[in-house]
Amino acid sequence: MMKLAQWLWGLAILGSTWPALTTGALGLELSLSFQEVLWPLPAYLLVSAGCYALGTVGYCVATFHDCEDAARELQSQIQEARADLARRGLRF
């Protein structure tokens, strides 16, 4: 099944479970504390997902390696390459 279809199915199932439980359409006797947690759950999950995404991106950006050595090495090898190629007859 396509990834998009999978996600839509998942959202549809969760999206129908939550109102069914909160509006009491299923006729279940739910404890007060359970209802107190259930009611803001979608908003809470959305905000958590957003924070996780931002946090991950921020962390990766902060810990990203800066390769100065690689840049220096490349520059010196470029000099070497140009000299060697010129010797072998390359007209730049």
Added chain:
Amino acid sequence: MASLEVSGSPPRSRRELEVRSTLQDKYSVLLPTYNERENLPLIVWLLVKSFSESGINYEIIIIDDGSPDGTRDVAEQLEKIYGSDRILLRPREKKLGLGTAYIHGMKHATGNYIIIMDADLSHHPKFIPEFIRKQKEGNFDIVSGTRYKGNGGVYGWDLKRKIIRLYRKEVLEKLIEKCVSKGYVFQMEMIVRARQLNYTIGEVPISFVDRVYGESKLGGNEIVSFLRGLLTLFATT
């Protein structure tokens, strides 16, 4: 020789890697180029250096799409310097895109492994022997370079998606057949399809140095089409 072929264990030394590689394997590097007159001699020199120093059998296939800056002329000179068994020129008349460049290049590849990389010095060929070692170690179908793990990293702030990968030839052929996206997006699609087909993928940390010469062919337009391509992949795979 038979015992070397049968044993699937990782090579114990650099020498053993050389021996195994030279006896059985040939690595074809596909280099699609467009206006890379400055970079092409340098990338070829670095490739030749890395392969020769490691005793690896190779060929470099340059697919130039009618570059107006004289890239083809430089490619011809390189062919004279290094020999037409090492440098294969397979140009095309005009800009026809990355995917078709790979297909075109593969038709002429005599290696059993294909290496795809950019001709603009963003990836240093010194990593290629590591790719080869990693592939042997895990018997991977694909080995991809990553900037995000191990010693990987970047010099120069970049938003561009540059890919360097090693493929078994038959794996790449199969994947290109299945991919439908155009441009840079199709590089991503290859990995998605590869996972679906249960191909094994290994990773090697690499460093990326931002463009030394030349203009990038990536603009704001590409970013939008990248995002669109990503959504298309999401909806169709």
